[in-house]
Amino acid sequence: MKRGKKRSAILLSTMLVTSGLYFSPVNLPIKAAAAAQDVTNPSIKAFDQKVIARVNAERIYQDLYYLSETIGPRVTGTEGEQQAVEFIKNRLLSLGYEVETQEFSIPDKTIGHLHTSDNNEVMVNIPAGSAATPNEGITSLLFDAKLGKAADFTADAKGRIALISRGEITFKEKVDNAVAAGAIGVLIYDNISQPGPLNPSIGGEAAVPVGGISKASGEALLKDVVTQGKTVTMNVQRLKNAKSQNIIATRKPNQGANHDIVHVSAHIDSVPFAPGANDNASGTAVALELANVLKSYPIDKELRFVFVGAEEIGLVGSAHYVSKLSQDEVSRSLANFNMDMVGTGWDNATAIYLNTVDGKANIVSETAKATANRIGTSSELVLYQRGSSDHVSFHDAGIPAVNFIRREPGTANLEPYYHTPNDKIEHVSIERLKEAGDLVGASLYSLIRK
Structure with missing residues (x-):
């Protein structure tokens, strides 16, 4: 403003x-x-x-x-x-x-795209501090990490993108817990209904790509992607100069x-x-x-x-x-x-x-x-x-x-x-x-x- x-x-x-x-x-x-x-x-x-x-x-x-x-x-x-x-x-x-x-x-700014294996585009905000992906992005199964607390992660999180709900702990803690569990990316979805995607503040540089999505998108991914074993592709690029x-x-x-x-x-x-x-x-x-x-x-x-x-x-x-x-x-x-x-x-x-x-x-x-x-x-x-x-x-x-x-x-x-x-x-x-x-x-x- x-x-x-x-x-x-x-x-x-x-x-x-x-x-x-x-x-x-x-x-x-x-x-x-x-x-x-x-x-x-x-x-x-x-x-x-x-x-x-x-x-x-x-x-x-x-x-x-x-x-x-x-x-x-x-x-x-x-x-x-x-x-x-x-x-x-x-x-x-x-x-x-x-x-x-x-x-x-x-x-410099960071932009990103997210789509499912069914080619459905999901609106995503990429916070400052997110890691970038290779040019082709990363394609992975999703892991339902609930609120992203340390206890919410199991061995199945390794090599997957963690899908985490907003709430109870900070965004940074959620990301740090996902990285510690071996996740290769993090998607945080809102816990209140808003038209646009969540824009999380992760408080520094993350070791993996991070995105924020809406409550509706998070719930749809849980229902249509996680439960059916489908994948998503996440692409994060840093634009310099x-x-x-x-x-x-x-x-x-x-x-x-x-x-x-x-x-x-x-x-x-x-x-x-x-x-x-x-x-x-x-x-x-x-x-x-x-x-x-x-x-x-x-x-x-x-x-x-x-x-x-x-x-x-x-x-x-x-x-x-x-x-x-x-x-x-x-x-x-x-x-x-x-x-x-x-x-x-x-x-x-x-x-x-x-x-x-x-x-x-x-x-x-x-x-x-x-x-x-x-x-x-x-x-x-x-x-x-x-x-x-x-x-x-x-x-x-x-x-x-x-x-x-x-x-x-x-x-x-x-x-x-x-x-x-x-x-x-x-x-x-x-x-x-x-x-x-x-x-x-x-x-x-x-x-x-x-």
Whole structure:
């Protein structure tokens, strides 16, 4: 969660530590006089309509469909993320933007696959510290090691992959006991029902490959593989020297130089196994649509659309982008509009949260609230203190930034599909995508128009 300037490695560790923090909402008034003037000024309303009339919800939805359903999971450093990068880059070039691609290194990562001898794929998370397998993987019978206590192992565990339930002792103890019993691999299944596979923390380097799977998968393996003497194949690979990318599309005013800069950001990547429809194909698709809408209107500020990679592993992409800004660029940076999870169809997420790192109003939140008053945005806007997205990187450099995100008012809960395989297009609202495009687009144009 992503929550002046810090190095990416420092940001990564800091954000991971602070990702679970919860803050109380902060209700700060915008400047009433400015808001009232905006509401009653016919010329400003006309500018709003220039944007709103062109924001095409169907086009946003189709881009979201391509990212989440055609490409699917866009995990940092994988082919899926790279496909999304190419799609976004080509679209921005076709719109006439000056496009730059920033490549940057990401921490080494471990990925894995698991399938049964019946060729049924099983979703598996590979924890940091797992040993790798040969390229062809390891194929073995499973040993039902119950809770993975020392007494749960017999001589039959030797040379097999131990299937262990979560609970009572630590993941590390389970793995150590399996290794001591001669197991050649470990699969730990959850003891509560969750959509995605377990992600165990094994506390260091393991001597054998280790994977986490869901409760449903573990129970199915016990029934269909262990009892019938079938095998599974487990493949674990360590990816070294992996890369991710940012795409920056820039449009400058026709005259003059050294203009103020307004940054619009959205992250491309998703977590493993999640199609990432709302998180964050929604923000990406809305940003692409705004790039289309604003490609030719007269502007007096520099406009930058920043599509960042590696957000889900600790804001690495946005931290890299901000670290590459010169001091002059930082000083000219007026605002950052960051969109993340703006399209959920979850009924409870009736509010658009304006998250700022310090909980204080700034030029972005005030502009958004004034715009909402003018255009009659139906959802409540809530100013809230929260990191957890790429606006943190801009804030840390001294650039006023807001994360636009849909949450449940009062609790600030995110949708129940968050970071699960159920983050699919069927849980996205085309009406809310349009609402986000109208609000952010009109707010943005009110700052950059000539």
